[in-house]
Amino acid sequence: MAQYWLMKSEPSVYSIDDLARDGRTAWDGVRNFQARNFMRKMKVGDLVLFYHSNADPPAVAGIARVVREAYPDASSWNPKAHYYDPDSSPQNPRWDMVDVEFVEKLSNPVPLSTLKDTSGLENMLVTKRGRLSVQPVAKGEFEIVRKLGRKR
DNA sequence: GCCAACGTTGGC
């Protein structure tokens, strides 16, 4: 059974439009253990709410799908990479990433304020735990957000 | 740009 997730990206770094253009991307740069552990649970076919953080307004901007399950994030042992971690190596990778593909851009992005105000979403982690960049979402929550996002 | 929240590191 498919699971549901929310993943954050700053649109100035990588936006839903970038994903629409590229078709698919490797979700590298996650350097938080809890977020990494959630990525390790992802299965091909799982659906992802693509959330724009540090945006105006912060919002769920689109939907993506997992197309490759967790594998080592090579940028973690590249000294020139922004997210370089000296404790990670090819022999002993510390960080993983997944590949996701573009599914849809929401015609009506769902801002954080709406997530906070909508009945049925009061338990979403994104409204509580500001700093977790990869998090699980309940199926019902996913459906509500997708529906809101498709409204015009 | 500020700063609260909170995850991580490292001294002890």
Added chain:
DNA sequence: GCCAACGTTGGC
């Protein structure tokens, strides 16, 4: 193993 210091996230 505690916890203070530090760094980062991310809303505002």
